[in-house]
């Protein structure tokens with residue numbers, strides 16, 4: 272198998288001296304890679320959703336720091352660390368909710384602090400960015416196995432799973448978080464169908480998840496979000512499997528708007544609820560989910576569909592793009608370090624203090 276087949280489609284590629292991002296706004300109609308030579312443009316690509324998904328924006332930002340460092344050293348050789356700090360702040364301001372962005376930037380900053388100011392920083396920083404990228408793929412593979420083991424334990428519950436938004440190769444360094452579990456479970460013959468929420472307003476489920484699963488040959492049916500309760504009641508759904516953008520110390524989970532709805536519905540219907548996220552998504556500095564900054568995006572995302580206005584022009588719009596699922600609605604959080612059943616502060620602390628919990 273080639274590495275692309277193993278990881279799935281490649282959303283983020285470092286080639287020679289620049290970054291390539293698959294323009295996720297154009298999928299599935301067009302597969303276009305855009306080239307990035309400066310970090311300001313990478314920050315805009317994150318804000319504008321060229322690249323999206325919590326781990327993917329962390330990886331893209333790490334490469335953005337490499338571009339920024341090269342430029343800072345060239346333009347302001349005596350004070351490049353100060354110039355670079357400002358550019359890193361622009362990357363940090365790109366989106367507020369996914370903590371992987373700040374996690375990756377902090378890792379890069381830790382290395383920058385130790386670099387000799389007289390030596391060009393690019394090579395050392397590229398090495399770390401590649402490590403961040405590759406370790407995300409490795410984490411996803413491990414989580415795939417852990418999550419599939421859990422699905423294997425509940426075989427009697429049903430042969431299909433439901434997912435939300437896009438958590439696949441596109442949303443990560445490669446392979447996927449929740450979609451990585453789904454891929455692994457399908458490979459092992461544990462599930463035979465995926466219900467994918469369309470995920471308004473960006474349609475990550477319709478445009479990206481359906482596309483990724485169909486490329487993999489995994490049977491998928493697309494549904495509107497409003498169909499979730501009906502599907503849980505009438506189809507043999509064993510698990511809802513979703514990703515996360517930030518998990519707080521008590522196990523509350525911020526993820527794409529609509530995830531909380533699914534957790535409430537899952538409890539009512541006796542469907543299990545699994546969150547799959549690398550430990551780079553866990554923010555132990557926040558006690559609970561109320562502390563997570565929830566991104567709100569523009570009204571045009573709801574009022575227009577593909578440039579076509581579907582609501583009264585002056586209608587008031589509220590467009591939060593993430594919600595917080597309380598820990599007590601979550602059966603299990605799957606990470607590369609192990610699984611946490613029925614998350615609590617104590618269990619999350621134990622997870623983060625151990626290399627491996629399983």
Ligand SMILES: CSC[C@@H](O)[C@@H](O)C(=O)COP(=O)(O)O
Nearest residue numbers: 323324325436438442514515527
């Ligand atoms: C591995 S991805 C987990 C989350 O990042 C994903 O579910 C999600 O909410 C993505 O939101 P997006 O707004 O598309 O960046």
